[in-house]
Amino acid sequence: MQVCREYSQLSRRAFLMGGLTIAAATSGLSQALLDIQRRDRKRALVVLFLRGGADGLNTVVPVEDDAYYRLRPSLAIPKSEVIDLDGSFGFHPALQPIRPLFADGKLAVVQAVGSDDRSRSHFEAMNAMERGVAEVADAPSDGWLARYLAARNHTSTSPLTAVSFSSVKPDSLIGATHSLALESIESFRLDMPQAERESVQAMLRAIYSGGEDSFSRAGRETLEVLEKLSNVARQNPVGKYPDSDLGASLRQAAFLLRSDLGAEVICVERGGWDTHVAQGSTAGWHASLLTDLSQSLAAFAEDLGPMLDDTTVVVMTEFGRRAYENTGLGTDHGRASFMLVLGGGVRGGQVHGDWPGLAEDQLEEPGDLRVTTDYRSVLAEVLTGRMDLPDASRVFPGLEKAAVGVLGA
Numbered sequence: 001m002q003v004c005r006e007y008s009q010l011s012r013r014a015f016l017m018g019g020l021t022i023a024a025a026t027s028g029l030s031q032a033l034l035d036i037q038r039r040d041r042k043r044a045l046v047v048l049f050l051r052g053g054a055d056g057l058n059t060v061v062p063v064e065d066d067a068y069y070r071l072r073p074s075l076a077i078p079k080s081e082v083i084d085l086d087g088s089f090g091f092h093p094a095l096q097p098i099r100p101l102f103a104d105g106k107l108a109v110v111q112a113v114g115s116d117d118r119s120r121s122h123f124e125a126m127n128a129m130e131r132g133v134a135e136v137a138d139a140p141s142d143g144w145l146a147r148y149l150a151a152r153n154h155t156s157t158s159p160l161t162a163v164s165f166s167s168v169k170p171d172s173l174i175g176a177t178h179s180l181a182l183e184s185i186e187s188f189r190l191d192m193p194q195a196e197r198e199s200v201q202a203m204l205r206a207i208y209s210g211g212e213d214s215f216s217r218a219g220r221e222t223l224e225v226l227e228k229l230s231n232v233a234r235q236n237p238v239g240k241y242p243d244s245d246l247g248a249s250l251r252q253a254a255f256l257l258r259s260d261l262g263a264e265v266i267c268v269e270r271g272g273w274d275t276h277v278a279q280g281s282t283a284g285w286h287a288s289l290l291t292d293l294s295q296s297l298a299a300f301a302e303d304l305g306p307m308l309d310d311t312t313v314v315v316m317t318e319f320g321r322r323a324y325e326n327t328g329l330g331t332d333h334g335r336a337s338f339m340l341v342l343g344g345g346v347r348g349g350q351v352h353g354d355w356p357g358l359a360e361d362q363l364e365e366p367g368d369l370r371v372t373t374d375y376r377s378v379l380a381e382v383l384t385g386r387m388d389l390p391d392a393s394r395v396f397p398g399l400e401k402a403a404v405g406v407l408g409a
Contacts, residue, residue: 002054003272003274003276004122004274004276004333005136006017006121006122006123007051007122007258007274008158017284019065022060024356026174028306033270039205040322042154042156042262042264042265042310042311042388043264043310043311043344043386043387043388044188044257044266044310044311044312045247045265045266045311045312045313045314045382045383045386045387046253046265046266046268046300046311046312046313046314046391047145047172047206047265047266047267047313047314047316048236048246048250048268048269048270048313048314048315049126049170049267049268049269049270049316049317049318050097050269050270050273050293050296050309050315050316050317051126051128051269051270051271051272051273051317051318052272052274052275052318052395053122053124053125053273053274053318053319053320053321053333053334053337053393054271054272054273054289054317054320054321054337054338055077055275055279055286055320055321055331055337056111056112056317056320056321056336056337056338056369057072057320057321057323057358057369058072058075058076058077058279058281058286058321058331059091059092059095059290059337059338060085060090060091060092060093060109060111060210060338060351061077061082061090061092062086062087062088062089062092062111062325062355062366063079063082063088063089063090063359064087064088065357065358067323067353067357067358067359067360068323068358071323071324071325071358072323072324072325073325073365074281074329075279075280075281075325075329075330075331076281077090077093077281077282078281078282079242081093081282081348082189083095083099083104083275085109085144085351086204086350086351086353088355089111089351092282092286092287092290093282093287094282094287094290094291094294095290095293095294096294097294097295097297097298098135098294098297098298098342100298101342101348102295102349104348104349105347105348105349106301106308106342106343106344106346106348107170107221107340107342107346107348108340108341108342108346108347108348108349108350108351108352109339109340109350109351109352110335110337110339110340110341110351110352110353110373110378110404110406111336111338111351111352111353111355111373112294112338112353112354112355112356112369112370112371112372112373113336113337113338113339113353113371113372113373113374113375113378114319114320114335114337114371114373114374114375115128115129115133115134115319115371115374115375115376116134116135116371116374117134117135117136117319118182118335119337120319120333120335120381121333122274122318123237124136125274125318125319126171126318127139127171129152129316129318129375130143130144130170130171130172131143131144131171131172132172132376132379132395132396133144133396133398134374134398137219138398141174141175142171142174142175142176143171143172143173143174143175143176144172144376144379144395144396145162145170145173145265145267145332146172146173146174146175146179147175147177147394147395148265148383148387148389148395149161149176149177149178149264149265149396150176151160151389151390151391151394152387152389152390153388153390154388156178156262158178158261158262158263159178159179159180160180160256160261160262160263161178161179161262161263161264161265161315162176162178162179162180162181162263162264162265162266162267163181163182163253163256163263163265163266163267164179164180164181164265164266164268165180165182165183165184165242165249165252165253165268165269166181166183166267166268166269167181167183169181169183170267170269173265173267177302179265184188184248184252185229185252185255185256186229187233198383199222201226202312202390203229204223204383205223208223212357224225225336228258229261237251237254237255237303238302238303238305239251239254239298239300239301239302239303240257240299240302241295241296241299241300241303242291242292242295242296244292244296244355245270246268246270246293246296247292247295247296247299249268249269250268250296250297250299250300251299251300251303253266253300254300254303255306256306257307258303258304258307261312264366264387266290270289270292270293272289273289275321275330275331276326276327276328276330276331276332277328277329277330278328278329279325279329279330279331293315297313297315297340297342300313301342302392308342308343308344309343309344309345310344311344312341312342312343312344312345312346312386312387313340313341313342314339314340314341314379314382315339315340315341315342316339317334317337317338319333319334319335319337319374320335320336320337320338320368320369321334321337322334322366322367322368322401323358323363323367323369324367325369334367334368334369335364335368335369335370335371336356336368336369336370336371336372337369339375339378339380341378341406342407343386344386344408345385345386345407345408346406347405347406347407347408350405352404352405353372353373353375353404354372354373355372356369356370356372364383368378373402373404374399374400374402376396376399377399377401377402377403377404378404378406379396379403380392380395380396380397380401381405381406381407382404382406382407383395385407385408386407
C-alpha cells in the first residue's frame with residue numbers, strides 16, 4: 001500500500017504526538033471527573049473523519065454519467081455491481097451494510113461537497129475543514145467544534161462533553177474546554193495494579209457513602225463513572241462490529257452515549273484513504289476501507305437502537321480524488337468528494353447536492369470534480385437543526401447560507 005509522502009508524514013506526526021496528549025488527558029482525569037453534573041440527556045454529534053482524501057466517485061457512483069466509465073476504464077464500478085440509490089447514483093457494493101439505513105430514511109448522502117481549498121495538500125485541506133473555514137489562510141486559532149461548544153444554548157461541566165477517540169485531539173476541538181483525546185475508554189481508571197485499585201475504590205466508597213455535601217456526592221459520582229467506564233470491555237454490544245480500529249472506536253462511542261455520562265460531541269477517524277496506487281474496483285484497497293466503514297456504521301446504528309434518534313453522525317473527508325485513474329491504477333488528489341449524514345431528523349433516502357458532471361468542460365483543472373456544496377453548509381444545518389446552535393455564523397463566520405436539505409421531514 002503506497003501513499004504520498006505528505007500523508008505519511010502526517011500519520012507519523014500524529015503517532016509521535018499521541019503519547020504526550022494521552023498522558024496530559026489522563027493525568028487530569030481524576031480531578032475532572034469531580035466536576036461531573038448530571039443533566040437531562042442532550043443530543044449527540046459524532047464526527048467521523050476519513051483521513052487521506054476518500055474517493056467519492058467510487059463510493060457514491062454516478063452510474064448515469066458516461067464520462068465516469070471513460071475516465072476510469074479499470075477502476076470504475078460496473079453498473080451491474082452498483083447498489084442503486086436513486087437511479088442516478090449508487091453505492092459501491094462494499095457499502096451494502098448501510099443500504100438499509102438509506103432505505104429507512106436514516107442516512108443521507110451529499111455529493112460534490114468540499115471546501116474552497118485548492119492546495120490538494122492533506123495538511124492544508126484538513127486544517128481548513130477542522131478550523132471550519134473556506135481556505136486555510138482564513139483559519140482562526142480554534143476549531144469549529146470548539147466554537148460550537150462555546151456558542152450553543154446550554155452549558156456543560158462534564159469532562160466527557162467532547163471526546164476524541166484518537167491519539168491526538170483533532171484541530172476541530174482545539175480551544176474546547178472539557179474535551180479529551182484518548183485511544184480507549186479502558187484508559188479511564190485509577191493508575192495502579194488491579195488488586196490495589198479494587199481495594200482503593202472500596203475504601204473511597206466507604207468514605208463517600210454517608211455524606212450529602214457536594215464533595216461526597218461528587219466522590220460517589222466519580223466512582224460511578226469510573227466503574228461504568230471500566231466495564232466497557234465486558235459489554236456485549238448489539239451490533240456486530242468489525243475487528244478494526246474504527247469498529248473499536250465506534251463501539252466505545254456507542255457505549256459512552258448509552259452510559260449517559262454527558263458526552264455531546266465524539267470525534268472518530270479512519271486513516272488510509274490516500275489511494276494513489278492499486279486502489280482496486282469492486283475489490284482491493286478502497287473496497288476494504290469501505291467494508292470497514294459500512295460495517296462499523298451499521299453496527300453503531302444497531303447498537304444505539306432508539307438512541308440513534310438523538311444522535312447525528314457526520315462522515316467527511318478533506319478532499320476527493322482526481323476524476324480519471326492514473327497509470328498506477330490509483331487516483332491522485334482531487335477536489336470534491338462526498339459526505340454522509342446518519343441519525344435522527346435526517347432527510348434520508350436521498351442523494352443531496354448539485355451534480356456538476358464529469359465531461360471535459362465540466363471538470364475543474366487539472367481534471368477534478370467541481371465542488372458545488374460547501375461542507376460548512378452541511379455542518380451548519382446539522383448544528384442549527386439538531387444541536388442547539390442558535391446562529392451558525394458564530395461557528396462558521398463568513399459562510400453564505402445555502403440550503404442543502406439534509407434535515408427535515
